[in-house]
Amino acid sequence: IITPVPVPTVFGGTDKCMLMTFHDQTPLRRVEEMRADFVANASHELRTPLAALSGFIDTLQGPAKDDARARERFLGIMHTQATRMARLIDDLLSLSRVELSAHVRPDTLVDIVPIIRQVADGLEPLARERQVTVDIDLPDTPAPIAGDREELLRLFENLIENALKYGASGGKVIVSLVAAASGEGAPEIRVLVRDFGPGIAPEHLPRLTERFYRVDVGDSRAQGGTGLGLSLVKHILNRHRGRLLIESVPKNGATFTACFPQPKTAVVA
Numbered sequence: 001i002i003t004p005v006p007v008p009t010v011f012g013g014t015d016k017c018m019l020m021t022f023h024d025q026t027p028l029r030r031v032e033e034m035r036a037d038f039v040a041n042a043s044h045e046l047r048t049p050l051a052a053l054s055g056f057i058d059t060l061q062g063p064a065k066d067d068a069r070a071r072e073r074f075l076g077i078m079h080t081q082a083t084r085m086a087r088l089i090d091d092l093l094s095l096s097r098v099e100l101s102a103h104v105r106p107d108t109l110v111d112i113v114p115i116i117r118q119v120a121d122g123l124e125p126l127a128r129e130r131q132v133t134v135d136i137d138l139p140d141t142p143a144p145i146a147g148d149r150e151e152l153l154r155l156f157e158n159l160i161e162n163a164l165k166y167g168a169s170g171g172k173v174i175v176s177l178v179a180a181a182s183g184e185g186a187p188e189i190r191v192l193v194r195d196f197g198p199g200i201a202p203e204h205l206p207r208l209t210e211r212f213y214r215v216d217v218g219d220s221r222a223q224g225g226t227g228l229g230l231s232l233v234k235h236i237l238n239r240h241r242g243r244l245l246i247e248s249v250p251k252n253g254a255t256f257t258a259c260f261p262q263p264k265t266a267v268v269a
């Protein structure tokens with residue numbers, strides 16, 4: 001940007017001078033590109049089940065009008081597609097809510113042990129369906145962190161649900177809690193969710209927390225996934241000053257570890 005500015009001279013009065021300012025537009029452009037990508041992805045993901053719904057409505061109004069068996073089957077598929085759309089919208093809203101409040105750190109101490117137990121209990125039907133045994137290895141004493149209860153429920157739900165969905169059917173999932181130290185030596189509380197499924201190839205690991213990133217889109221869709229779960233997990237952990245560690249040995253499962261800083265005062269509200 002070139003702006004003419006009056007500059008005082010040593011003899012008094014002013015001279016006209018040109019002032020050149022350089023603004024690096026790259027970060028701004030990158031944010032705009034990411035936003036455009038996000039809108040395109042979200043629209044595409046919503047349009048897919050919507051197109052299926054419209055198709056089945058047409059069929060039910062036309063060729064399958066008087067076929068009771070086809071009607072029953074198509075209504076079942078339409079129900080699945082509608083549930084999928086609702087879940088996608090739910091995840092998009094959660095993501096934008098967490099992003100909007102990213103700068104506000106939760107300051108209430110909450111015990112995460114009962115939160116993890118509540119999530120595991122809620123996922124029991126899925127574990128039964130997948131014939132997976134869930135081993136819960138949690139301490140009998142409270143593990144308080146400065147946190148948002150609802151967001152923590154969402155976070156553990158995503159990690160344990162993924163382990164059940166993508167881990168080995170008929171296998172095992174281990175959920176445990178340990179105290180450890182971060183790389184800088186700060187005390188942390190870590191929750192580990194380990195499965196023994198096919199694992200994740202190393203090239204996918206850095207991209208797993210990107211919105212809509214899926215290793216296998218067909219597999220994720222078949223499991224009712226939206227590709228937003230781990231992105232939400234990452235944002236929730238950021239707001240809690242935490243971090244996500246992902247380790248995987250292909251063919252021998254994956255471990256997702258949510259690390260939270262240990263609060264200095266440990267009285268649970």
Ligand code: ADP
Nearest residue numbers: 162163166214215216220225226227228229230
């Ligand atoms: P989705 O809604 O598809 O489950 P996520 O963001 O939760 O989306 O996960 C992104 C992708 O990471 C999944 O589609 C799946 O390919 C992969 N993934 C997540 N958890 C696991 C796991 N425990 N084992 C293997 N792959 C996983």
